[in-house]
Amino acid sequence: MGCRLYPVTKNPRSIERIVGVPIGTMDRLDKHYADRYSEDLPITEVNELWQRMNKDPDLRTLNCFMDEGWGRWEEIPGVDRVGPYGSIGECTDEKLVRELLAANQIVIDFKDLDGLGVCWS
Numbered sequence: 001m002g003c004r005l006y007p008v009t010k011n012p013r014s015i016e017r018i019v020g021v022p023i024g025t026m027d028r029l030d031k032h033y034a035d036r037y038s039e040d041l042p043i044t045e046v047n048e049l050w051q052r053m054n055k056d057p058d059l060r061t062l063n064c065f066m067d068e069g070w071g072r073w074e075e076i077p078g079v080d081r082v083g084p085y086g087s088i089g090e091c092t093d094e095k096l097v098r099e100l101l102a103a104n105q106i107v108i109d110f111k112d113l114d115g116l117g118v119c120w121s
Contacts, residue, residue, distance in 0.1 A: 003072065003120040003121060004068060004069040004070070004071065004072050004120065004121060005069050005070045005071065005104065005106075005118055005119075005120050006069035006070070006118065006119050006120070006121070007069070007116055007117070007118060008090060008092060008116070008117035008118055008119050009113065009114055009115065009116050009117065010114070010115075011113075011114040012026035012027070013026075013114075014113045014114050014116055015062070015065075015066075016062070017109075017113065018065075018108055018113075018116075019061060019062050019065045020061075021058040021061055021062050022058060025058045025059065025062050026062065028058075028059060029053075029059055029062050029063060029066070032049060032053050032059065035049055070104065070106050088119075088120065088121045089119065089120050089121075090117060090118070090119040090120075091117055091118055091119075092115065092117030093117075094110075094115070094116075097116060097117055097118050098110065100118055101118065
């Protein structure tokens with residue numbers, strides 16, 4: 001089956017820093033989805049929105065990360081240190097988060113990341 005590993009934070013700037021896109025990209029992506037799911041929007045305009053997003057490398061990169069996280073694992077190394085392994089879990093303890101990311105060869109700068117955690121599903 002497999003799981004995906006995602007960051008957990010209430011600060012969209014932290015996600016932008018992790019992904020390496022300019023500040024404000026999350027706001028633009030949120031607007032894209034708000035526009036896309038507007039009930040008054042004809043399908044031709046929905047298609048145009050997707051085409052515009054896919055032409056914008058920052059929006060495309062952030063959107064892919066939000067969908068796929070850091071990738072897919074059949075088993076997430078180190079997750080057994082957090083609690084019982086299951087298909088869904090979360091960890092916000094900074095020391096364990098650092099260990100879990102390191103066990104999965106994920107390198108990020110934790111400076112100013114506002115209580116970053118991880119979840120898997």
